[in-house]
Amino acid sequence: MPRFAANLTMMYPEHAFPDRIAAAARDGFAAAECLFPYELPAAELKARLDASGVELVLFNAPPGNWAAGERGLASLPGREDEFRHGIDRALEYARVLGNRRLHVMAGLRAPDTAPEVQRELYLRNLAWAAQAAATAGVTILIEPINPRDMPGYLLNRQDDAQAIRAELGEPNLRVQFDCYHCQIVEGDLATKLRRDIGGIGHVQIAGVPGRHEPDTGELNYPYLFALLDELGYDGWIGCEYRPRGATSAGLEWLKPYLPQRL
Numbered sequence: 001m002p003r004f005a006a007n008l009t010m011m012y013p014e015h016a017f018p019d020r021i022a023a024a025a026r027d028g029f030a031a032a033e034c035l036f037p038y039e040l041p042a043a044e045l046k047a048r049l050d051a052s053g054v055e056l057v058l059f060n061a062p063p064g065n066w067a068a069g070e071r072g073l074a075s076l077p078g079r080e081d082e083f084r085h086g087i088d089r090a091l092e093y094a095r096v097l098g099n100r101r102l103h104v105m106a107g108l109r110a111p112d113t114a115p116e117v118q119r120e121l122y123l124r125n126l127a128w129a130a131q132a133a134a135t136a137g138v139t140i141l142i143e144p145i146n147p148r149d150m151p152g153y154l155l156n157r158q159d160d161a162q163a164i165r166a167e168l169g170e171p172n173l174r175v176q177f178d179c180y181h182c183q184i185v186e187g188d189l190a191t192k193l194r195r196d197i198g199g200i201g202h203v204q205i206a207g208v209p210g211r212h213e214p215d216t217g218e219l220n221y222p223y224l225f226a227l228l229d230e231l232g233y234d235g236w237i238g239c240e241y242r243p244r245g246a247t248s249a250g251l252e253w254l255k256p257y258l259p260q261r262l
Contacts, residue, residue: 002237003235005029005032005237005238006020006024006027006029006033007032008020010241010242013243013247017040018044018045018048021049021052021054022048025052027247027254029054031056031057031236032057033056033236033238034059035059036059036062037056037093038062042093042096042097046096049097055098056098057100058141058236058238059090059094059103060102060103060104061086061089061104061105062086062089064076064079064082064107069108070108071105071107071150071153072106072154073107074104074121075106075154076107077121080125083129084128087129087133088132099138100137100138101138102133102138102139104126106122109152126164126168127168127170131170134170139172140170141173141175141202142161142165143178144156144157144158144178144185145181148184158177158192162175162199174202176202176203177202178203179206179219179224180206180208180211183208183218183219189224190227193224193227193228193231197231197232200233205221205240206239206241207219211241212250213243213250214253215253
């Protein structure tokens with residue numbers, strides 16, 4: 001049976017971020033994820049999670065200046081120290097929160113840097129991050145993102161991400177399989193899940209093309225959920241979508257997967 005984590009960055013926009021945890025718990029979510037938890041002190045966020053009985057299962061390392069358009073530091077020349085400080089900060093949050101998965105964003109293509117040089121830096125920073133995270137029991141995730149939503153992003157394809165994982169050989173480096181991004185760039189999701197399941201560390205969902213609830217659009221999610229069960233995937237499935245309206249009103253798709261209450 002699939003297990004779903006509410007994405008607190010996209011879902012429940014009708015609530016302030018700290019209040020989204022309790023809202024998700026009321027709707028039956030036992031887990032949550034978010035892009036960046038750093039607007040709250042880690043201890044305060046942990047207290048809110050504990051009060052609601054919700055586990056935080058994924059968040060991102062600091063991405064640089066998000067408001068200015070930066071989308072990760074791992075491949076950016078001259079930003080190595082900032083990248084490492086960001087990983088240290090993220091791991092401290094993970095220690096307090098009990099989180100065991102950290103997404104490290106690659107960054108945008110650097111126009112003044114040769115692609116092979118940027119890739120080499122990306123792999124070197126990823127290896128450092130994975131080794132630092134290993135001592136904390138944390139898995140580092142890399143995620144291919146479609147260029148329509150994030151133009152210029154360095155990593156777009158699942159096979160490229162899996163090749164990086166294999167090349168580095170770090171046991172705690174895995175690939176984040178976002179069905180929404182993969183469908184837009186590549187399609188053929190079932191074949192890719194079967195091919196790569198051993199290297200997948202987290203799954204995310206959204207309807208395609210609108211990035212709304214997973215019961216809309218061109219993907220057959222019940223089939224994909226059954227396939228993930230068949231393949232033995234026992235991780236969380238992050239609901240990284242923008243609700244069409246009030247979040248709770250759009251959760252009819254979730255009800256068949258919630259524990260039955262007596």
